[in-house]
Amino acid sequence: MKRSPIADNTAKLLQRVRLSAEKSQRQTSDIVVLAVSKTRTAVDIREACAAGLNQFGESYLQEALGKMAELEDLPLTWHFIGPVQSNKTRSIATHFDWVHSVDREKIARRLSEQRPEGMAPLQVCLQVNISGESSKSGVSPDELPDLARAVAGLPRLRLRGLMAIPAATGDIAGQRRAFASLRQALQALKPTIAGLDTLSMGMSADLEAAIAEGSTIVRVGTAIFGSRDR
Ligand SMILES: *Cc1c(COP(=O)(O)O)cnc(C)c1O
Numbered sequence: 375m376k377r378s379p380i381a382d383n384t385a386k387l388l389q390r391v392r393l394s395a396e397k398s399q400r401q402t403s404d405i406v407v408l409a410v411s412k413t414r415t416a417v418d419i420r421e422a423c424a425a426g427l428n429q430f431g432e433s434y435l436q437e438a439l440g441k442m443a444e445l446e447d448l449p450l451t452w453h454f455i456g457p458v459q460s461n462k463t464r465s466i467a468t469h470f471d472w473v474h475s476v477d478r479e480k481i482a483r484r485l486s487e488q489r490p491e492g493m494a495p496l497q498v499c500l501q502v503n504i505s506g507e508s509s510k511s512g513v514s515p516d517e518l519p520d521l522a523r524a525v526a527g528l529p530r531l532r533l534r535g536l537m538a539i540p541a542a543t544g545d546i547a548g549q550r551r552a553f554a555s556l557r558q559a560l561q562a563l564k565p566t567i568a569g570l571d572t573l574s575m576g577m578s579a580d581l582e583a584a585i586a587e588g589s590t591i592v593r594v595g596t597a598i599f600g601s602r603d604r
Pocket of ligand 1: 456
């Protein structure tokens with residue numbers, strides 16, 4: 375049987391992750407590949423799952439809910455990675471395992487209040503605006519410590535770490551500087567907040583630099599599913 379492009383791409387991607395881990399003397403098993411499936415179909419996700427991926431990231435709530443319903447038979451972990459609007463928090467808190475993009479206390483409070491009782495705590499990363507562009511979402515590095523303290527105290531959330539989407543650059547040294555600053559921000563929080571173990575950083579174009587700087591979750595769309603504007 376001919377292998378699908380998704381299966382081939384996934385095999386190549388996992389090899390990239392393995393090589394990058396080796397170069398930095400890290401364990402491949404310490405790096406989660408989060409398949410970013412926004413704009414992809416449930417069929418695409420099934421193929422990626424057959425190729426060995428089981429964690430999927432979505433940015434658009436309505437689109438995600440439809441695919442989740444179609445894929446209920448698969449043992450998938452769902453991560454919300456897009457901007458979180460207040461009127462979407464209940465549904466996100468009910469249907470997702472992780473949220474990577476919390477950048478305001480108000481949103482965190484709502485997610486905690488609305489996380490259903492019977493479920494495990496919602497796993498949360500704070501999105502940090504490390505490139506300092508005013509148009510980008512994410513808490514500023516200055517405001518991060520206060521937000522982290524507040525979120526760590528919410529009962530139905532578990533604060534796991536930080537996420538960033540640095541400004542795109544082809545310059546490897548520049549990529550590494552941005553990822554290093556997120557790693558240092560996490561390091562600075564660790565003495566006062568327990569349980570921080572996650573750096574959600576690195577995408578298709580810069581995952582090598584992210585892994586070299588300690589990424590524990592790479593969020594990869596294009597390198598698995600192909601270009602989004604097919
Ligand atoms: C779309 C998206 C990605 C994946 O980007 P690729 O370049 O396709 O790998 C990662 N993270 C976030 C937050 C995204 O929105």
